[in-house]
Amino acid sequence: GQNIDQPTEMTATEGAIVQINCTYQTSGFNGLFWYQQHAGEAPTFLSYNVLDGLEEKGRFSSFLSRSKGYSYLLLKELQMKDSASYLCAVTDSNYQLIWGAGTKLIIKP
Amino acid sequence: DADVTQTPRNRITKTGKRIMLECSQTKGHDRMYWYRQDPGLGLQLIYYSFDVKDINKGEISDGYSVSRQAQAKFSLSLESAIPNQTALYFCATSDFRDTGELFFGEGSRLTVL
Numbered sequence: 275g276q277n278i279d280q281p282t283e284m285t286a287t288e289g290a291i292v293q294i295n296c297t298y299q300t301s302g303f304n305g306l307f308w309y310q311q312h313a314g315e316a317p318t319f320l321s322y323n324v325l326d327g328l329e330e331k332g333r334f335s336s337f338l339s340r341s342k343g344y345s346y347l348l349l350k351e352l353q354m355k356d357s358a359s360y361l362c363a364v365t366d367s368n369y370q371l372i373w374g375a376g377t378k379l380i381i382k383p
Numbered sequence: 384d385a386d387v388t389q390t391p392r393n394r395i396t397k398t399g400k401r402i403m404l405e406c407s408q409t410k411g412h413d414r415m416y417w418y419r420q421d422p423g424l425g426l427q428l429i430y431y432s433f434d435v436k437d438i439n440k441g442e443i444s445d446g447y448s449v450s451r452q453a454q455a456k457f458s459l460s461l462e463s464a465i466p467n468q469t470a471l472y473f474c475a476t477s478d479f480r481d482t483g484e485l486f487f488g489e490g491s492r493l494t495v496l
Contacts, residue, residue: 305482314490315490371485375423
């Protein structure tokens, strides 16, 4: 079966750095997405990786290793507004999106 | 105004009632989706449509039906609502020429008593 694993919950301190990991086992691979979702709101797009390596976008970076079936989202200079769930999703060989359950990130002052 | 609009945003209904959730978009995207989200379970695909004449079941389509009335409109119906259909429902769109990035509506919270 197809599976995406990410930690259920993480806690970090304001101003610090946090890395949220995502491992996947899917039938084929056509890209990996990270979305941010605040409680009760719609997910919003953060990043897209299709090739190995690091994509940097401001305070957020996303890394992909296709050979390891692994990605991480790196958040720097954490702010209270970064408290949210972070969803990892993989596009499989049929271009269907497979979603992880999400990682709830709690930021403490 | 939001590019992807869902109505109603909140709905409380009783078991056995028919419910329709509507979605309209101004992004000009051909692909539209309905997802359900339950706490701790992530997003589950109910139905998707790649154009007006194309309707496909997702992983949890039982108990649901859809209608693609136009490129911009995609409705989700619960013919006879049951309590375990209580959830947050999202409509989303994407452009086939793009990476597959989804653009979500604001969500419709449905409670079935």
